[in-house]
Amino acid sequence: MAGAARERRNAPPREQVLAAAMEMIAERGLEKLTMAALGREVGMSSGHLLYYFRSKDELLLQTLEWSESRLGAERGRLLTREAPARERLDAYVGLYVPDGHRDPHWTLWLEVWNRSLDAGEDARDRQAAIEGAWHRDLAALVAEGVSRGEFRPVDADRFAARLRALLDGFSLHVAIGLRGTGREQVLRHVGEFLDESLNRPGRANA
8 A cells, every 4th residue: 555655645635635535444444434533644633624524424425536536547548448349348347346345445335325315416416427437438338349340239328227237236245245256256247248248149259
């Protein structure tokens, strides 16, 4: 985490706080992320943090948005490189699925989802924006693969919605550490699903 710590020190104050929050989740778990503990980490009082973020819910959502911006940049690099559509689709799936039990990004996502039961419209809109970015990139990639003849004809938007539902279900199992659903096993399952769903007739499975 040394690189992350250096990056945090060089970031603007707000980003320093969000980076520190993400580091705490990764190193100590979400249950250790309190306003007081985060304040000690960044040299601010919990009252000062509340002045900026208003509530822990808002802090968590902004931390998620910050983390998603970094993932979005990585996703963009993976999806715009010169490579077959299926290779880039596999890279998308690899980025989507958690690294393992208690993956910090997915731990944060699950907490924000849980708190969204009582969230206001603004928070819901911001969560939908995050989901929408993943969906649009996936639908565009599937549509590209179809147009190039790499994938069998499918409705890209509908396929993307269904694939992301599958990924969400599997990713939840990985993130909570459900036995029998580790990351590698999930990647194999998804790869088989993509072979069955997108390979053109007569084309051998990869």
